[in-house]
Amino acid sequence: MIVAYPQLISLCLLISVISVDAGRPGGLEFKKVKFCEFPHDETARVKISPWPFIPSGKPGNITITFTPAVDVFAATLQYEVKSDGHIVARGRDNVCHKFPELCSLPAGETYVWTYSDVMRAIPPGFKMTIRGVVELYNEERVVFVCLDVVATIH
Numbered sequence: 001m002i003v004a005y006p007q008l009i010s011l012c013l014l015i016s017v018i019s020v021d022a023g024r025p026g027g028l029e030f031k032k033v034k035f036c037e038f039p040h041d042e043t044a045r046v047k048i049s050p051w052p053f054i055p056s057g058k059p060g061n062i063t064i065t066f067t068p069a070v071d072v073f074a075a076t077l078q079y080e081v082k083s084d085g086h087i088v089a090r091g092r093d094n095v096c097h098k099f100p101e102l103c104s105l106p107a108g109e110t111y112v113w114t115y116s117d118v119m120r121a122i123p124p125g126f127k128m129t130i131r132g133v134v135e136l137y138n139e140e141r142v143v144f145v146c147l148d149v150v151a152t153i154h
């Protein structure tokens with residue numbers, strides 16, 4: 001199994017799915033990034049830079065703007081990544097220790113969250129198209145951010 005799952009704690013999931021030594025120049029090419037139907041949030045924006053391709057070894061930023069409809073005192077990240085209908089990664093983690101700023105959000109206030117990381121190396125010849133759904137929910141299990149992402153790793 002080439003895919004490794006250790007970094008999926010954060011919304012960097014799509015920047016960090018692969019952990020292998022150097023290979024030919026590859027990277028992560030986004031095909032689609034959108035918010036899930038629920039929750040409805042007029043302010044919801046996602047910006048990925050560089051777009052739509054983050055080359056291996058290069059830094060990338062993900063900025064998410066959202067307005068939680070509920071107070072958030074604790075946040076849990078839940079993700080599921082599929083390729084060809086098969087689950088390649090799935091998990092759930094409390095994010096407060098790593099991203100405390102996501103764990104004290106007042107309802108109705110717009111928040112901008114940026115994550116920066118360096119794209120991991122992709123093994124030579126590796127290619128995989130993935131679809132991932134990432135949800136953040138609060139201590140009452142109300143989802144306040146949900147992203148639906150399709151990308152190709154190559």
Ligand SMILES: *[C@@H]1O[C@H](CO)[C@@H](O)[C@H](O)[C@H]1NC(C)=O
Binds near residue numbers: 059060
């Ligand atoms: C990521 O964000 C930092 C800080 O705003 C900025 O200096 C950098 O140029 C950005 N990198 C990319 C690839 O957009």
